[in-house]
Amino acid sequence: MKLVNRKASLQVNQNEGLIFEKSSSGKAAWKLPPLDVPDVDMSTLLGEAERKDLGNMPEVSEIEIIRHFTRLSTWNYAIDLGMYPLGSCTMKYNPRVNEAVARVEGIANGHPYQPEKISQGALQILKTLSECLIEITGMDAITMQPAAGAHGEMTGLLMVRAFHHAQGRPRKKVLIPDSAHGTNPATAAMVAYSVENLKSDSRGMVDIAALEAQMNEDVAALMLTNPNTLGVFEQEIHKIADILHAKGGLLYMDGANMNALVGKVRPGDFGVDVMHLNLHKTFSTPHGGGGPGSGPVAIKKKLEPFLPTPVLVAKPDGTLGFEYNRPQSVGRVRAFYGNFGMFVRALAYIQANGPDGLRQTTEDAVLNANYIRKGLEGTYDLPYSTPTMHEVVFSDKLQAKKGVRTMDIAKRLIDYGFHPYTTAFPLIVSGALMIEPTESESVEEMDLFIEAMKSIAEEVEENPQTVLDAPHSTRVSRLDETAAARKPVLRWKPA
Amino acid sequence: MLKAIGLRSIDDLFAPIPAEYRLTRDLKVPRQMAESEIVDYFRQRSRENGEGYTSFLGAGAYAHYRPVIIDSLISRGEFLTAYTPYQAEISQGTLQSIFEFQTMISELTGMEVANASMYDGSTAAAEAVMMAVRLTGRRSVVVARSLHPEYREVLATYATHQGMPLSTVGFNENGQVNLAELEKSITSETACVLIQSPNFFGTIEDVVAVAEIAHKHGAMLVVSIAEAVSLGIIEPPRQADVIAMEAQSFGVPLGFGGPYCGVIATREKFVRQMPGRLAGQTVDKQGRRGFVLTLATREQHIRREKATSNICTNQALVALMVNIFMTVYGKVGLKELAKQNLAKTAYAATRFAQHGQVLFGGSPRFNEFVMVTSEDPYAINGRLLGHKVVGGLPLKKFYPELGNAALWCCTELTTRGAIDTAVGLVAESERSVRSGKEESDVAEVAR
Numbered sequence: 001m002k003l004v005n006r007k008a009s010l011q012v013n014q015n016e017g018l019i020f021e022k023s024s025s026g027k028a029a030w031k032l033p034p035l036d037v038p039d040v041d042m043s044t045l046l047g048e049a050e051r052k053d054l055g056n057m058p059e060v061s062e063i064e065i066i067r068h069f070t071r072l073s074t075w076n077y078a079i080d081l082g083m084y085p086l087g088s089c090t091m092k093y094n095p096r097v098n099e100a101v102a103r104v105e106g107i108a109n110g111h112p113y114q115p116e117k118i119s120q121g122a123l124q125i126l127k128t129l130s131e132c133l134i135e136i137t138g139m140d141a142i143t144m145q146p147a148a149g150a151h152g153e154m155t156g157l158l159m160v161r162a163f164h165h166a167q168g169r170p171r172k173k174v175l176i177p178d179s180a181h182g183t184n185p186a187t188a189a190m191v192a193y194s195v196e197n198l199k200s201d202s203r204g205m206v207d208i209a210a211l212e213a214q215m216n217e218d219v220a221a222l223m224l225t226n227p228n229t230l231g232v233f234e235q236e237i238h239k240i241a242d243i244l245h246a247k248g249g250l251l252y253m254d255g256a257n258m259n260a261l262v263g264k265v266r267p268g269d270f271g272v273d274v275m276h277l278n279l280h281k282t283f284s285t286p287h288g289g290g291g292p293g294s295g296p297v298a299i300k301k302k303l304e305p306f307l308p309t310p311v312l313v314a315k316p317d318g319t320l321g322f323e324y325n326r327p328q329s330v331g332r333v334r335a336f337y338g339n340f341g342m343f344v345r346a347l348a349y350i351q352a353n354g355p356d357g358l359r360q361t362t363e364d365a366v367l368n369a370n371y372i373r374k375g376l377e378g379t380y381d382l383p384y385s386t387p388t389m390h391e392v393v394f395s396d397k398l399q400a401k402k403g404v405r406t407m408d409i410a411k412r413l414i415d416y417g418f419h420p421y422t423t424a425f426p427l428i429v430s431g432a433l434m435i436e437p438t439e440s441e442s443v444e445e446m447d448l449f450i451e452a453m454k455s456i457a458e459e460v461e462e463n464p465q466t467v468l469d470a471p472h473s474t475r476v477s478r479l480d481e482t483a484a485a486r487k488p489v490l491r492w493k494p495a
Numbered sequence: 496m497l498k499a500i501g502l503r504s505i506d507d508l509f510a511p512i513p514a515e516y517r518l519t520r521d522l523k524v525p526r527q528m529a530e531s532e533i534v535d536y537f538r539q540r541s542r543e544n545g546e547g548y549t550s551f552l553g554a555g556a557y558a559h560y561r562p563v564i565i566d567s568l569i570s571r572g573e574f575l576t577a578y579t580p581y582q583a584e585i586s587q588g589t590l591q592s593i594f595e596f597q598t599m600i601s602e603l604t605g606m607e608v609a610n611a612s613m614y615d616g617s618t619a620a621a622e623a624v625m626m627a628v629r630l631t632g633r634r635s636v637v638v639a640r641s642l643h644p645e646y647r648e649v650l651a652t653y654a655t656h657q658g659m660p661l662s663t664v665g666f667n668e669n670g671q672v673n674l675a676e677l678e679k680s681i682t683s684e685t686a687c688v689l690i691q692s693p694n695f696f697g698t699i700e701d702v703v704a705v706a707e708i709a710h711k712h713g714a715m716l717v718v719s720i721a722e723a724v725s726l727g728i729i730e731p732p733r734q735a736d737v738i739a740m741e742a743q744s745f746g747v748p749l750g751f752g753g754p755y756c757g758v759i760a761t762r763e764k765f766v767r768q769m770p771g772r773l774a775g776q777t778v779d780k781q782g783r784r785g786f787v788l789t790l791a792t793r794e795q796h797i798r799r800e801k802a803t804s805n806i807c808t809n810q811a812l813v814a815l816m817v818n819i820f821m822t823v824y825g826k827v828g829l830k831e832l833a834k835q836n837l838a839k840t841a842y843a844a845t846r847f848a849q850h851g852q853v854l855f856g857g858s859p860r861f862n863e864f865v866m867v868t869s870e871d872p873y874a875i876n877g878r879l880l881g882h883k884v885v886g887g888l889p890l891k892k893f894y895p896e897l898g899n900a901a902l903w904c905c906t907e908l909t910t911r912g913a914i915d916t917a918v919g920l921v922a923e924s925e926r927s928v929r930s931g932k933e934e935s936d937v938a939e940v941a942r
């Protein structure tokens with residue numbers, strides 16, 4: 001390592017096999033109370049439906065389970081260990097009070113079908129959070145049902161479809177900028193819209209002339225991420241909205257990057273008709289190794305009749321309840337009411353921040369991204385000089401001359417004690433390094449990151465092989481992904 | 496920091512946003528609260544939310560005991576605050592855990608492979624159907640009316656714009672899929688038959704017979720499992736081509752409906768049409784065993800509009816809860832746990848049958864049963880609520896043809912005392928209705 005590594009040191013960690021390899025007959029970590037009703041004869045009750053054998057399920061003791069998962073956990077990097085600068089993922093601190101309140105008895109154990117009369121607590125949480133999110137986005141109504149961002153996109157586009165259908169002029173396609181997340185085109189396909197690519201201009205923004213040329217009565221919507229995946233605010237957003245609306249199209253906003261806007265500007269005010277939020281990004285609910293998320297969809301009034309059922313309403317007696325009879329609804333997108341546990345956490349986050357805190361969060365997130373941009377400009381190529389919001393995108397152009405690509409730099413960053421940034425995305429930047437620090441990082445942590453990135457750049461010049469072979473300090477070195485895909489081994493089998 | 500960047504004020508950072516859109520006032524959200532106030536707020540909401548009630552509700556969300564080590568382990572920051580394990584070298588913990596999850600789900604369902612999770616049982620069922628549509632090249636779908644009604648609604652939403660005609664097949668007097676009707680509903684255009692077992696009424700389906708009919712016509716069989724604990728004592732639907740499961744019963748809190756944990760399991764030969772993430776085993780440069788996310792060419796971040804699904808974020812942390820639960824109970828415990836569910840429900844069904852009419856007794860059931868009463872179950876439930884008991888789910892909304900029917904559920908947590916109390920209250924109300932007495936003190940509940 002070029003410099004002394006100030007962020008991390010090597011430490012022994014425990015080896016651990018698969019749980020099945022520790023199993024032996026007779027070990028147990030469970031105990032049931034004595035049965036207080038008459039025992040039953042399984043074969044009489046079930047006949048041929050009775051299961052005789054549970055195959056290779058493990059038998060292990062409690063301490064073995066604790067050690068097993070604790071050992072596995074130590075092989076993970078996490079926000080709790082340090083900066084996790086994945087672009088467009090918003091890896092911010094996950095407050096522990098969120099976890100505490102999500103586990104309060106009546107909240108954790110409420111049954112989705114318990115009578116509304118004894119569900120007022122949960123419904124009040126749903127209502128308060130809905131109101132907060134409507135205010136934050138500047139929209140008119142919201143559905144909390146979608147389970148994640150992509151699910152929200154689908155719900156949003158279903159409403160777009162239903163809207164055009166109700167107008168008596170169904171449309172065929174959606175426009176999607178070339179910088180968009182892969183979920184956008186995949187979602188469009190799921191609701192049977194064809195996808196038309198929209199190119200970006202030299203500033204990394206929507207090419208207004210191209211949009212004007214491509215916009216017509218066949219276009220249902222434009223799916224726009226704002227700030228986009230370059231971390232650039234679409235400065236001509238008013239023109240974009242006008243061009244769409246003039247031809248009867250709708251503006252869909254992917255809210256993945258809402259962490260750049262909360263408290264500073266509201267999508268509803270700049271012409272957005274429908275948008276989803278990611279509570280697991282902007283509103284601090286934990287990513288949990290890939291989920292659960294929550295993808296509420298906020299809409300303008302004209303889309304309200306199409307909201308998924310049920311819709312939360314205040315009843316004449318002042319209590320809250322669900323309304324199911326909505327003839328124009330797109331239908332249900334999920335059983336029950338959504339990932340309620342995430343609503344609890346998101347509301348706790350909003351309460352812990354208040355109006356001032358939410359605004360400052362956004363300011364700090366943007367400030368941090370600009371600090372990193374300033375710190376690494378010159379060391380890494382900055383393909384777009386347009387002002388940066390909450391994330392900054394560099395390219396590996398300078399390092400590629402030595403045969404080192406963004407993924408190699410990312411892997412080397414692991415040795416310096418950081419999680420890599422997002423690699424090779426957005427697609428419009430060749431060899432992208434997409435960095436989003438979030439508001440959670442202190443200047444000290446960011447200085448360490450900048451120092452590590454600069455040190456790697458020097459290594460690329462002096463000893464590129466070190467970087468190409470990275471990581472050097474992990475339990476396993478680079479894994480053979482090609483072999484994994486060619487001959488998939490997707491489960492353990494006894495030898 | 497501003498100085499380092501070369502700016503004078505924070506406002507300069509927001510200059511790219513056109514001035515007319517910048518928010519110049521405070522957001523109208525609750526004022527900033529102290530941690531103690533936040534905790535207090537949610538404790539109050541909790542008290543308004545069924546705290547302290549004994550419940551007989553199931554219907555796709557089941558109250559099972561959650562071993563305490565689940566929360567202590569998933570609270571480790573390295574699991575809780577990690578992202579999707581794309582950077583395999585520093586995500587081996589999550590990846591190995593997913594690999595174990597996939598293995599155990601495969602073992603329990605009798606399938607060859609399982610994915611890393613879907614949003615929930617309802618969306619898993621819809622995605623499993625779309626998978627069958629891709630695999631067969633056919634488009635229409637036959638759905639059992641005894642599939643969870645909300646799962647049917649979700650499927651209808653997903654199918655609307657996919658050009659997938661749905662038809663429904665009813666149930667017979669045993670509560671099982673009507674095989675004669677099924678035979679008639681399948682055509683050469685049927686991609687798959689979708690059933691649930693145990694079905695929405697708790698009845699165990701004759702999967703062998705359903706599979707035979709589906710396969711005879713070249714259609715696939717998709718089986719939805721909403722009560723995972725049933726797998727401990729009920730033979731899994733091994734004849735299915737795809738299983739779409741809700742694993743909430745395995746250690747996931749009821750949480751007013753979510754987050755839960757959907758899963759899709761299938762045969763190896765179908766894996767390339769499977770949606771969702773998959774962890775696979777491989778080796779590193781030194782030949783050491785390790786795990787990676789694999790077969791990503793099915794997924795949206797690679798394939799964009801040609802992906803098998805748009806799913807990205809899944810239910811990883813909930814899948815970890817499920818994984819720990821399955822590990823705790825294991826080969827023997829799951830069976831014993833399932834047996835207790837069966838015994839409690841058998842006892843309850845027998846006791847209730849003395850006062851109401853318990854339907855579908857001709858076929859085996861797991862931990863739910865349907866009871867028809869003389870009185871409207873909403874009215875009965877209104878009275879039970881006064882005794883801090885939540886009665887079975889009235890089925891009028893979903894199955895008007897069943898009249899005054901309600902779906903009751905017992906798990907290992909339902910005590911004999913609670914069952915006896917509920918039976919007593921139902922008996923009392925049935926007697927009073929039969930004797931034609933006027934009821935004036937009944938507080939109708941909303942649903």
